[in-house]
Amino acid sequence: MPKAVGIDLGTTNSVISVMEGGRPEVIVNAEGARTTPSVVAYKGDERLVGQIARRQAALNPAATLFEVKRFIGRRWDEVKEEAARSPFTVKEGPGGSVRIEVNGQDLAPEQVSAEVLRKLVNDASAKLGEKIKDVVVTVPAYFDNSQREATKQAGEIAGLNVLRVINEPTAAALAYGLERKGNETVLVFDLGGGTFDVTILELGDGVFEVKSTSGDTHLGGADFDQRIVDWLATEFQKDNSFDLRKDKQALQRLIEAAEKAKIELSNASETTVSLPFITFDPETRTPMHLERTLSRAKFEELTADLLRRVRKPVEQALADAKLDASKIDEVILVGGSTRIPAVKRIVQDIIGKTPNESVNPDEAVALGAAVQAGIIQGDSSLGDIVLVDVTPLTLGVEVKGGMIAPMITRNTTVPAKKTEIYTTAENNQPGVEINVLQGERPMANDNKSLGRFKLEGIPPMRAGQPQIEVTFDIDANGILHVTAKEKTSGKEASIRIENTTTLDKSDVERMVQEAEQNAAADKQRREKVEKRNNLDSLRVQALGQIEENGAATQDAKDKLKAAADEAEEAVRSDDDARIDAAQKKLEEELRSFMTAAQAQGQDAGAAQGQPQAKADDDVIDADFKPAE
Incomplete structure (x- = not known):
């Protein structure tokens, strides 16, 4: 039976995990990273997903979509504030839903999230050597019915069979408690990029029972970033009478710089934000630069109201579970934003104990989702595990x-x-x-x-x-x-x-078909790019051989150089037939050149009584040897 995987579809980053040898393991993506940015870019006919999409965001802000999880399953009147601060266009869709406009096309948040899911699963399938279809996807515990249904639909659009939608804090508790045998009362504090959840569970004898959950689906790391964005923009406007938030490229750079500053302030008392050439003076067209130093104290001042909002869900979860804070045995921190020192202090102040940091806050949710996938598939290595969850809202x-x-x-x-x-x-x-x-x-x-x-x-x-x-x-x-x-x-x-x-069902089916068509087109484009890149790499290799083999005849060098020049022109032409022909010719000329160069070296070595040089098999993959 093909393996089922667990996916943490995050606001900022996403992670995929699988059970291996009785333990959940994160599957690295095609770039070798354990986390994949939840970013999708639409560039011409191409769809870029993950780090490659994130890298080009500043140059393509209107078509690079991020933090889309904040819009999934929402009504327009619920997300107007988040929509207003996005560099891309978010607007009202049919029936009061949310749509994202990209290159004249209206996309549902489910479609965009499906691109992230597809990237995760395709990369994982390649690593595992088998096609993945069955998945367990996590959602914030405080997601309502519409958001859960929309997340499930995103999986369906990606061509996946969603076995279960599981709450993120519950998944983290599964990862934490998998190898623990005693009875514990655990509070999972999950502050991610876009949402905040608090869940209290009782763990013991293979039973994971949720006692209460609370949260705030409008509070996350992105809100902390936004305070830095607003502060930087305001400070710049004071000096230059220009609001950077009105310039989409500048806004995208501010968002990226704000996130970086927040992360650095988790370990340093201050950080410098330096953004040269952030914009141009609208009258003189001279470049304008931004440089500001942000201290941790100032950051905590800017986010004071957000930090206060963290307290209420914790207190509500304790009250609903009918527990005093002293009865909590462990506090598990989940989500990248729990690294903020002020957040840790608040948790410690409310519960009265130092949070347990034994689980990786970025990976715990995906690991727990993989455990749930293993439970559903009857993985015998897990033994008898019973998960008892709750509904978050009346x-x-x-x-x-x-x-x-x-x-x-x-x-x-x-x-x-x-x-x-x-x-x-x-x-x-x-x-x-x-x-x-x-x-x-x-x-x-x-x-x-x-x-x-x-x-x-x-x-x-x-x-x-x-x-x-x-x-x-x-x-x-x-x-x-x-x-x-x-x-x-x-x-x-x-x-x-x-x-x-x-x-509705017809929309989902249509989007599934579009996704399959786009996947085929994307594969063709990827193969075309790889073919072009392979030829260009071979061209560079050929030129390197001309430089290194000084003993080769001038005629051999000229022929190889001519084939390399032809390859360069073929790459620029973007003509598949021409690229194929240039590839074949360059390979032939390179083989001939290497054979001739090696023979020349042997003759020279024999003449001087020196050991004959051995062909460098790493230079080119070919089954041939020097002529006798």
């Missing part, structure tokens, strides 16, 4: 008066199923609209609507007489399914979901 329906009637409360163990009976508010009411809500506020309008379900065809009856049975069913992925039927008449009615931010 689910309910809107009732008369604009109130929410809770059906399944937050921190209820999943899978979960609950049925309630509702009725009509008016005489002879032919149908009802069931507004499914998620959130903790008492009024319906203050919570998120997941969809409006219409139950029609109710027979004429007095108000209060119909018996409308509504069932909420949450699966192991934390994704909600809702059904309804009218009991008094015995007649069932169908339900349709309207105005959700997730893609």
Whole structure:
């Protein structure tokens, strides 16, 4: 059976892991790195993913997409602030959803995330030597139903079979507790690039039971970066009367510099941000430069309100679990932003103990996802492991008066199923609209609507007489399914979901087909580039041989130089047939040159009574020997 893998689809970086010999192991990508930037760039007909996309971001800011996880499964009115500060165009899509405009095309966040997933899986397939289809993908514990469904759809668009969607802190706990045998109460503090989660679990005898979860899906490392961006831009504007945030290229460079400064301040008391040629004076067109020194104290001042927001979810999780901080045995830090010294201090202040840093905060989530994949596939090396997770937010329906009637409360163990009976508010009411809500506020309008379900065809009856049975069913992925039927008449009615931010089935199928077509086209482009690069490398090698083999005849040198020049022109032409012909000719001329040079060397050596030189097999891969 092909192996299933675990994927941490992160806001900033993503990681893929697999079970090997009873232990989860990170799979390095094609570039040899353990993490892959969650960045996708659209450059002409090409799609660049990962580090190669990130490197060209400053030159291609409008078509280089990053932190897209913040938009997945969201409604437009939820992400206007994040959208406003992006160098690329984020706008409202159908039904209040979010779309990203690139080169005149509107992309769903699921499509962009699918590109990252495909890159991870393709690289891993090459490393493992087998095609990967089955995956476990992680999501922030505080992701709502729409965000979970959208993440699952991203996997489907990438051509993957998503076995399970698992909460990130729970996955980290699996990685931490895999080899621990005692009973522990663990708090996982997960501050990533775009989201913040706190989860409390009880570990023991192979059981990982989530007791409570809380969080903030609008708080992450990107928000800390943005404070540095705003400070740098404001300081520059004071001196130059120019707002760098209005220049897309300058903004992209500010974002990159801010992240770098934040990372450096985790180990240093101050750092210098130096951005030469950040922009040009709009009147004189002379270059303008930015250089500022940022201290850790100033950084903590700039982010003071964000640091305060970290406290509430921790306190809420403790209250929901009915635990005092003293009952927490270990605090596990997950996510790159937990390296910020002020964040560590806050955690230690609330819990009263030094956080456990035995797990790699960048890799723990992916490692735990691989463990979950192994559990699903029945990996015998894992023994008996039971994972008991919870739903992060209360689910309910809107009732008369604009109130929410809770059906399944937050921190209820999943899978979960609950049925309630509702009725009509008016005489002879032919149908009802069931507004499914998620959130903790008492009024319906203050919570998120997941969809409006219409139950029609109710027979004429007095108000209060119909018996409308509504069932909420949450699966192991934390994704909600809702059904309804009218009991008094015995007649069932169908339900349709309207105005959700997730893609419908036809959209997903279309995007899967587009992804497959693009994958084939990308492969052809990659092969073409490799062919061109191979010829150019051979040309450089040939010129090197001309320089090194001074004993070769001038005629041999001239022939090889002519073939090298022809190869250079072929590379510039971008003509496949010409490149193939130039490659063949250059290889032939190089073989002839090496043979002649070696023979010349042998003759010279024999004449001087010296040992004959051995052919350098590393120079060119060819089955031949000097002529007798």
